[in-house]
Amino acid sequence: MMKLTNHTSPAAMAFKQGFVATLPMQLGVAPFAIIFGTLAAPSGLPPWAALAMSVLVYAGSAQFLALTLLAASATWPVIVLTTLVVNLRHALYSATLQGPLANVPFWRRAALAYFLTDETFAAVQSGLNQKVTRIDAFMLGSGLCNCSCWVVFTAVGILLGQAVPQLQHWGLEFAMVATFTGIVVSMLLTRAQLIAAIAAGLTALLAAALPYKLGLMLAVVAGVAAGMAAARFEPISKTQTA
Structure with missing residues (x-):
């Protein structure tokens, strides 16, 4: 069978x-x-x-x-x-x-x-x-x-x-904040990602009063710039400490 x-x-x-x-x-x-x-x-x-x-x-x-x-x-x-x-x-x-x-x-x-x-x-x-x-x-x-x-x-x-x-x-909106916090924290696996998140968060807080949510875009730009800069210097630091 x-x-x-x-x-x-x-x-x-x-x-x-x-x-x-x-x-x-x-x-x-x-x-x-x-x-x-x-x-x-x-x-x-x-x-x-x-x-x-x-x-x-x-x-x-x-x-x-x-x-x-x-x-x-x-x-x-x-x-x-x-x-x-x-x-x-x-x-x-x-x-x-x-x-x-x-x-x-x-x-x-x-x-x-x-x-x-x-x-x-x-x-x-x-x-x-x-x-x-x-x-x-x-x-x-x-x-x-x-x-x-x-x-x-x-x-x-x-x-x-x-x-x-x-x-x-x-x-009820607190649930969304908690969820996004969990999403972001779980994705911070490298130093560059952590620096990018800190830079974006600080920029978002400082620019929160800007109209039309422009602070959000500034936060994105700051986070990307900080992350790219950190990633560029990360291999150098590893080589020096080896």
């Missing part, structure tokens, strides 16, 4: 690994999405438009900023330009992943770009450190996990916002 065996393809295994690796981060994503859903109506955004924004824009910080600008009656060009500035960090993510995804067909890379968020980038970096062979499937699994959670809990927030007054003031 023939014995049947289950064969899991490398792509399916990588997809599952990416999905599972991103699950813990949803402890921070879910409360953040709920808050966005509750703030939509007070900002003048209809429920269907809030849900559509989470599907089409799919960028947490940019969506919150857009709500703030909508409530302040800002014009559409100002909203688009400001959210573009906030999301410029994704260009750095893309540049980092250009090498690992170089052999992936263009149409697949274009589709994966939709899922490129902070959480998925962190998960993919972890997958690369673990030598995952099908990193594109890994990224897809991570992205679907994060995206589905964001959209579903945006809908939950919209419903709760209508039933539970002042839910946005319950301090």
Whole structure:
């Protein structure tokens, strides 16, 4: 009698690994999405438009900023330009992943770009450190996990916002801060990365009062510059101490 065996393809295994690796981060994503859903109506955004924004824009910080600008009656060009500035960090993510995804067909890379968020980038970096062979499937699994959670809990927030007054003031955003702290700390493996994180953090604090979240971009530039400088001198110091 023939014995049947289950064969899991490398792509399916990588997809599952990416999905599972991103699950813990949803402890921070879910409360953040709920808050966005509750703030939509007070900002003048209809429920269907809030849900559509989470599907089409799919960028947490940019969506919150857009709500703030909508409530302040800002014009559409100002909203688009400001959210573009906030999301410029994704260009750095893309540049980092250009090498690992170089052999992936263009149409697949274009589709994966939709899922490129902070959480998925962190998960993919972890997958690369673990030598995952099908990193594109890994990224897809991570992205679907994060995206589905964001959209579903945006809908939950919209419903709760209508039933539970002042839910946005319950301090749920702390979960997102804790999650991002965990993401960043786990990725600080070298001295250059640690210096980059310190420089970016200090710059973000000092420039927090700048309008349109420009402090965020300054923090990115400062972190990249500090990290590159530290990485350049790191081999010299190792040679001298050898």
